[in-house]
Amino acid sequence: MTGLIELFSYSFFQNAIMAALITSVLAAMVGTYIVSRKIVFITDGITHSSFGGIGLAYFLGINPFFGAAFFAVLSALGIEWVSHRGKLREDSAIAIIWSLGMAVGIIFVFITPGYTPDLMSFLFGSILSVGYADLMVMLVLTVVTALFMGIFYRPVLYSAFDAEFSKIMGVPVAFFRYMMSFIIAMAIVVSIRSMGIILVLSLFTIPQATSMLFSHNFRRIVLISMIFGLTGSLVGLFSAYSFNIPSGAAIIFTLTIQYLLFKLLFWIRSLIAIN
């Protein structure tokens, strides 16, 4: 127990808890939009393509965050543009962007001379090494996203639900869709730091799946996802520290267990209701 209290006095652990808190809030808002619009596959494409940016950044010797952000935003807007124009099958476009991004990343990492220090932390996440600057970026994006989705809740919801009808009603659908694509890309990139490319999307989808057991109201799904995202992240964080395993994997594992537990509870409840 004293070990646990001592843990909280370390600044790296305080940072990790802050990161878990902020990403849970961010992923709850953005993830509910992703799940509702059924664009999980698109988002996975964006996530993986950002690896190209990380590789390029290593090669050029700049901060990998900027490379990842550049690639992710470009892919997100590109996919939205392709699906908007309808010239190319959307799933083909996603597959191309996905694999091209990964390929570019691998090539650049290979031709970069020397040792690439925290490449593994980008793939698998390392919430325990999140620094003050990372936290600030996460916080700013979370505040901007909350303001945008709060103020424009209706048009964002309407253009996601029925774009064609919203267009007829004079809603600037294209603007809201592109803005949300931009926000999704940025949210993914700032969460990669703690979750890792391979697993980050789960933080944007599993808490939502759990929430949808309780509610089918957009706003409520966001709120419940915040709670489940946070509990899952914190338990995952402690396990990651205790068992010395990558934080991303520990958090996703906890989130999944949490989902299965509630699923089971609801299943038992429905059985009781029948009898």
Added chain:
Amino acid sequence: MTMPIASLKGIIAGYNDEPVLRNIGLEVFANDFIGVIGPNGGGKTTLIKVLLGILKPFKGTVEFPSGKIKIGYLPQASQIDKSFPISVKEVVQSGLQPHNKWNPVLSARQKQKVVKLLNESGLQALAKRPIGSLSGGQLQKVLLCRALINEPDLLVLDEPNTYVDKNFEYELYQWLKELNKSMAIILVSHDIGTISSMVKTIACVNGDLHYHPSNTISAELLQVYKCPIDLIAHGPIPHRVLKKH
């Protein structure tokens, strides 16, 4: 002569450079009730999309000679994602024209209007329910309310009678008859039988458009204009049976 409220001239439209509609013209007047029929892929929905301004025609013009009009639109049920987490009330609210598109906060009057329409259409008990929990008929009612909340001058319905039971269909047609007193209606349907008993005029779309200034479906209309539909039309009164064609 009265002016049409909407006028389509020389429309050539389609997707990916493939024209579906070839040189179509249509005029809609204030109290019209036009039934649009035609085979699948004949361009019924394309015609509507051009009229609504969501599909830009390759050629031709869409004009509103008597000034800008409000159009209410009920899309095909298959276009609606029933698993989307949105409530009945929210869907109806989305039909309100925002007074300022950058500040979409609803006024107290608008909120009241939604409540009133939900009461009138018997949906008040479902207001907070997610649309995924509704029956086909209930969902169509919600979508119709969404189309009506803005008090349109023209109501456009794309296949409103799919996925609904006969009771609802009857209720819907009574409702439309009432609505037709205050707005023009365009009703797209593959169900030419019900259409002929309801509408005042018929337009047959099959690449071209043929306007038929009455609601009797003649063999000529179907054959000469290549509307390959054969059926018996059951209107309440008079009972019409089509000639074999």
